[in-house]
């Protein structure tokens with residue numbers, strides 16, 4: 001079950017010692033439910049690895065419906081609207097997937113680097129951003145891998161909650177080492193129930209706490225579905 005059809009509501013039956021019926025209300029992001037199970041069964045303790053994401057994209061090119069869902073459309077518009085500056089010299093997007101948001105962000109950036117763990121999605125992102133001459137893409141599983149360079153915008157959208165706490169702390173260190181003074185850091189995370197190591201709130205709050213020594217929150221907003229946090233490097 002990867003939520004391929006994204007119905008507005010899904011009634012799921014699980015057969016065990018009896019019949020349990022779970023009504024899933026995660027309207028927009030059914031792809032985040034535990035594959036192969038009827039409902040979230042508890043958090044995965046460790047950072048989700050590359051094979052997990054390769055599996056997500058193995059049968060569907062856009063399992064989260066980045067290109068078509070109203071949730072993603074509205075979230076992308078809110079993310080662009082929340083950026084403190086009109087233009088960035090050098091942006092880094094962690095977990096760029098097939099480049100739907102990347103394509104919207106690149107007109108505001110002189111240079112943009114997109115990272116993902118799945119080679120096929122990077123190909124799709126390159127194709128989608130073919131008319132963004134200064135967008136480049138690299139295979140990297142953060143925080144173990146990280147690109148060279150300094151950035152005045154780092155975007156971490158729907159990625160930090162795939163990390164366990166030690167890896168989230170390493171990610172914060174990576175970000176700290178890659179910031180141009182005064183840079184913006186944007187976190188966007190879905191708030192629904194998942195099996196990821198961290199919830200959306202835990203990922204965002206953990207990042208903010210870890211970054212306290214070098215960045216402060218300048219904007220926060222929250223809908224019923226996601227939270228958006230903008231930090232600025234001091």
Ligand SMILES: C[S@@+](CC[C@H](N)C(=O)[O-])C[C@H]1O[C@@H](n2cnc3c(N)ncnc32)[C@H](O)[C@@H]1O
Pocket residue numbers: 053064066072094095096097098101115116117118121140141142143156157158159162
């Ligand atoms: C839910 S998608 C989010 C896509 C996009 N950032 C957005 O908000 O629409 C998460 C993406 O992050 C990638 N990803 C997951 N863990 C990652 C990691 N440790 N390093 C880099 N990319 C990762 C996945 O392959 C996937 O394409």
